[in-house]
Amino acid sequence: MSLIKDTLSRIQQSSPGEPEFYQAVEEVLESLEPLFKKEKKYSEHNIIQRIVEPERMITFRVTWIDDKGKIQVNKGYRVQFSSAIGPYKGGLRFHPSVNSGIIKFLGFEQIFKNSLTGLPIGGGKGGSDFDPKGKSDNEIMRFCQSFMTELYRHIGDTIDIPAGDIGVGGREIGYLYGQYKRLTGSYEGVLTGKKIPWGGSLARTEATGYGAVYFADSLLTSRNDQLAGKTAVVSGSGNVAIYTIKKLIEMGATPVSCSDSRGFIYHKTGINLNTLQQLKEQGKNESLEEYAKIHKDAKYTPVKDYPKGRNPVWSIKCDLAFPSATQNELNLADAKELLKNGCILVAEGANMPSTPEAVHAFLEAKILYGPGKAANAGGVATSQLEMSQNASMLQWSFEEVDGRLRNIMHNIYLSASQTAEEFGQPHNLVLGANIAGFRKVANAMIDQGAV
Numbered sequence: 189m190s191l192i193k194d195t196l197s198r199i200q201q202s203s204p205g206e207p208e209f210y211q212a213v214e215e216v217l218e219s220l221e222p223l224f225k226k227e228k229k230y231s232e233h234n235i236i237q238r239i240v241e242p243e244r245m246i247t248f249r250v251t252w253i254d255d256k257g258k259i260q261v262n263k264g265y266r267v268q269f270s271s272a273i274g275p276y277k278g279g280l281r282f283h284p285s286v287n288s289g290i291i292k293f294l295g296f297e298q299i300f301k302n303s304l305t306g307l308p309i310g311g312g313k314g315g316s317d318f319d320p321k322g323k324s325d326n327e328i329m330r331f332c333q334s335f336m337t338e339l340y341r342h343i344g345d346t347i348d349i350p351a352g353d354i355g356v357g358g359r360e361i362g363y364l365y366g367q368y369k370r371l372t373g374s375y376e377g378v379l380t381g382k383k384i385p386w387g388g389s390l391a392r393t394e395a396t397g398y399g400a401v402y403f404a405d406s407l408l409t410s411r412n413d414q415l416a417g418k419t420a421v422v423s424g425s426g427n428v429a430i431y432t433i434k435k436l437i438e439m440g441a442t443p444v445s446c447s448d449s450r451g452f453i454y455h456k457t458g459i460n461l462n463t464l465q466q467l468k469e470q471g472k473n474e475s476l477e478e479y480a481k482i483h484k485d486a487k488y489t490p491v492k493d494y495p496k497g498r499n500p501v502w503s504i505k506c507d508l509a510f511p512s513a514t515q516n517e518l519n520l521a522d523a524k525e526l527l528k529n530g531c532i533l534v535a536e537g538a539n540m541p542s543t544p545e546a547v548h549a550f551l552e553a554k555i556l557y558g559p560g561k562a563a564n565a566g567g568v569a570t571s572q573l574e575m576s577q578n579a580s581m582l583q584w585s586f587e588e589v590d591g592r593l594r595n596i597m598h599n600i601y602l603s604a605s606q607t608a609e610e611f612g613q614p615h616n617l618v619l620g621a622n623i624a625g626f627r628k629v630a631n632a633m634i635d636q637g638a639v
């Protein structure tokens with residue numbers, strides 16, 4: 189269609205070499221076609237041309253000194269994509285694969301995800317190609333301090349509020365926050381994902397994983413089904429995967445896998461969360477290999493033994509799948525395998541983990557499919573709850589925050605499914621989430637004039 193083709197060809201020309209960004213844009217635009225047919229105001233106000241162009245993209249040099257005294261250089265990014273409905277909000281990713289296209293795809297997704305939460309937050313994202321693996325604590329600290337020395341002038345508690353993502357957890361947020369305070373002298377909620385004694389929110393650490401499971405629960409309930417008794421495959425073994433596994437266990441399901449960039453574990457009787465958490469806290473690269481040494485009935489498969497072009501996590505027989513590692517980790521062949529094995533639900537903890545072909549296969553099969561921007565929105569929603577607590581100088585209980593998270597996830601489900609129904613495709617939550625998220629942002633853009 190011309191809306192998609194024209195927009196893609198324009199962004200390919202103006203932003204060459206950013207395939208993940210084009211992928212994210214194409215998926216959203218495909219879903220928006222029925223809305224554009226129904227309501228002309230979005231074309232009249234040229235919303236698409238405006239929304240695919242970030243309000244601001246900041247790139248900067250991050251110079252830091254390693255433990256040997258050598259000067260190292262990385263690249264830092266912050267995309268401030270849309271402030272139509274609130275201050276820019278989104279995580280920071282530290283991973284060697286980070287480049288402008290990755291940051292822009294994540295920032296673009298964040299616009300609609302944040303809108304879906306029903307909270308007043310705009311879309312942003314940032315990060316660096318810095319690789320935290322194998323770095324000492326002091327190296328991480330020096331890197332974070334240098335990163336913030338550039339970033340601090342662009343952020344603020346009502347301007348742009350970064351948080352964590354891959355490679356950025358409580359430790360990194362601490363070093364970033366310390367440096368922000370040193371530079372500005374201001375104790376404000378400028379970052380979320382802070383530790384509890386210095387402004388963090390209870391349940392933020394758990395929120396993305398818990399939220400994905402709450403979302404799955406809403407999906408299953410819509411078909412008079414439940415999590416209890418189901419077998420689940422989970423990929424990743426970081427923040428999102430661990431708290432997905434924890435909540436699945438609490439709700440009576442059996443998560444049987446986890447993975448990292450070196451390999452995966454299949455533990456048919458169920459992942460032992462204590463072992464996994466203890467090994468991950470030790471921070472060794474070999475934690476999943478160690479897991480299989482401790483639990484003899486678990487099988488570890490290294491990446492070098494994966495069949496070409498496949499992620500064998502998705503070949504494990506299961507009822508439910510929670511991709512919780514990274515983008516494009518589940519392709520069409522993987523999707524077909526999941527469907528062949530009787531998987532009835534996919535809830536994406538990661539951002540854009542399924543390739544477009546895999547997404548189409550899920551939609552065609554009419555299984556319960558929760559796209560990342562809906563299913564993993566619990567993390568950013570709880571970040572906004574952290575901002576609210578910071579602004580009012582209060583701290584809510586775990587139960588209070590968790591209860592709000594659960595409601596927010598159910599409301600996201602309702603908003604996506606009711607919108608999907610409105611457009612005559614009740615099972616299609618990709619369409620529902622994209623239209624519901626877009627409509628609010630686009631209407632705000634129209635109200636605010638040509639800015």
Ligand SMILES: NC(=O)C1=CN([C@@H]2O[C@H](COP(=O)(O)OP(=O)(O)OC[C@H]3O[C@@H](n4cnc5c(N)ncnc54)[C@H](O)[C@@H]3O)[C@@H](O)[C@H]2O)C=CC1
Nearest residue numbers: 353354355396424425426427428448449513514538539567
């Ligand atoms: N932390 C949060 O609150 C949120 C995270 N997400 C998304 O969830 C996903 C996971 O993020 P976190 O758990 O926060 O990060 P993390 O750094 O805690 O964990 C990332 C996990 O993914 C694995 N991984 C990374 N690249 C991989 C690759 N190429 N192949 C296989 N495994 C790989 C890592 O080994 C690790 O187990 C990402 O897509 C992130 O954007 C989405 C919403 C919020």
Ligand SMILES: O=C(O)CCC(=O)C(=O)O
Nearest residue numbers: 278279351353567568571
């Ligand atoms: O908590 C946040 O602000 C951001 C979380 C995030 O990066 C995401 O939703 O992908």
